[in-house]
Amino acid sequence: MNLLSVGLELVSLHVLGFIAACHAIMHARTSQGAIAWAVALVSVPYVTLVPYLFLGSSRFAGYVDEHRFNRARAQARRAAGDAAMRIVAAARRYAAQEPALHRFLAVEGLVGRHFLGGNRVALLKDGRATFDAIFQAIAAARHYVIVQFFIVRNDDLGRELQRALLDAVGRGVGVYFLYDRIGSHALDRRYIDTLRAAGVQIHAFAIRRFRNRFQLNFRNHRKIVSVDGQCAFIGGHNVGVEYLGARAPLSPWRDTHIRIEGPAVVQVERTFSEDWYWVTQRLPDVREPVSTPGDMCCLAVPSGPADAQETCSLFFVQAIHAARHRIWLSSPYFVPDSAVRAALRLAALRGVDVRVLIPCRPDHFTVFQASAYHAYEAVRTGVKVYRYQPGFLHQKALLIDDDAAAVGSANLDNRSFRLNFELMLLVASPAFAADVEAMLRADFEQAELVPADEYEQVSMPRRIVMHYARLFAPIL
Structure with a gap:
């Protein structure tokens, strides 16, 4: 029996x-x-x-009911008034005159959004500058604050954010807070309950529907803060003291965020609104922008496993193909898919200055070994790979020639390309590109170029580990 x-x-x-x-x-x-x-x-x-x-699943099912979402959003935008709608329409017309944009029209078609002009974008280098600017904006909030992070910790920085949000709620400001359930799995329940009891609308982005219920691959990796529709922050930082460089052995921590003002804020907030709608089946009460404070043309590029196409990978491919003389990329993880590898190789073959900046220290062993393998493969094809020396490099940035750059949350790996919800901001502006160039030049000066013959000096056991690690590329 x-x-x-x-x-x-x-x-x-x-x-x-x-x-x-x-x-x-x-x-x-x-x-x-x-x-x-x-x-x-x-x-x-x-x-x-x-x-x-x-x-096993690589498709996130049932993310947003587009018909219901767009109908609800249209009602909200009509309530915002004609003045705000005229600002967005004018921003589209202004952006259409930017000469650099014709190289990126495919990205507009990819995400179903248009470049918007009249923006101002500023770099925020490293943690303290980023969170000082965020806390200052929250302190000035009059109507609402949007907060979304992949990782939130109940440490000194997390409690500083908590106090800022409690102060905002006390002033009558609405607060919408999303955190990823997997990324923030260690977040203390008391932290959440304190915010919720004070009136913060706080929810976890979780795999809550039957077809996704058992999937652990999908993460919401976006980092967004937006205040009153007037300014928004996106980039690489999460909420934890390590992002301030306060945790060995990865300190000092090198990361980059950006502050956005102008009509592009509405695209950032729409991305958050889709995530919020997935979780709550309601829209946050947000406002349209009422001014055009700058002259930069911007396009927010959201991507994720619910997309009909592989948006993130195609975005990087298009950015690389658009480069005429330079494409510089910075990422903590370098496990590109075949399309991005081919695009980098072709760019190098046509004489483009292709540089990739990666960390010299690991925060995840398997990813680091797979990144090392792909770094050696890239070097063989003419790509210049640099290892950042002072500490851990976590920034996600790219520079295209002298007139375009992007900063956001997406890494150069399959997880960002296909499994994570990400957000990048593509900026067509010589002024912003010059700022990114200066930042990356300073980073390259603190990095070491990977020699073309270094792989030959690597021990056989290490080679075996690297080749084994690359087998996990689809989930890294």
Whole structure:
């Protein structure tokens, strides 16, 4: 009887493995991924069924009901009044006159948004400058504050943010707060309850619907703060003292955020509104911009696993192809997919100055080893790879020629390309590009170029580790 039970269980597992393999073949994004999952599920289902249940899906189902969301948003925008709508329309017309934009029209089509003119964008280098600017903006809030982070910790910086939001609620300001449930899994429940009891509308971005329920791959990696529709902040920082450089051995921490003022704030807030709508089925009460404080043309580029296309990967491919003489990229992780690898290689072959800045210290062992492998592969094809020396490099920035740059939350890895919800801001402005160039030049001066022959000096055990680590690229 026991043998019969064991036999039935094994048969059942193989049947379930076959069903899961069929699912993988139908839904995996790449043929390589489909083959790998299918072979493993059919041959050893008792080992791979549970991992597939949690890691197998690459599509986030049912993210936003576009019809309901757009209908609700249209009602909210009509309530905002004609003046605000005229500002946005004028910003579109202004942006259309920017000569650099014709190289990025494909990005407009990719995200279904237009470049908006009349903005001012400022770099915020490193943690203290970033959070001082954020807390100053929250202190001046009159109507509402939007807050969204991947990681929120109940440490000194987290409590400083908590106090700022409690003060805002005490002044009658509405506060909308989203945090990622996986990224902030260690966040103290008392921290959340204190904010909620004071009137902060705080929710976790969680995998809460049946088709996504077991998936651990999907993360909301966006970092957004916006105040009264007048200014917004996005970039690489999360809420934790390590982002201030206060935690060894990764300190000093090198990161970059940006402050945005002008009509592009509405695109940042729409991105947050879609996430908020997914969680609450309601829209936040936000306002349209009422001024054009600058002359920069901007396009907020949201991306995520619910997109019909691989938006993040295609954004980087288009940015690389748009470069005529220079493309500089900075990322803590360098595990690009085949499309981005090919774009970097072709750019180097046509004489473009292609530089990639990565950290010299690891914060995740497997990702670091996979990044090292791809760094050596890139160097062989003419890409210049630099390792930042003073501390851990976490900034996500790219510079395209002398007239465009982007900063945001997306890394150069498959996780950002396909599994995370991300947000970048593409700015077509020689002035902003010059600021980014100066910042990156200073970073390159503190970095070491990876020699073309360094791989030959690497020990065989380390090579094996790197090659093994790259096998996990689809989920890194």
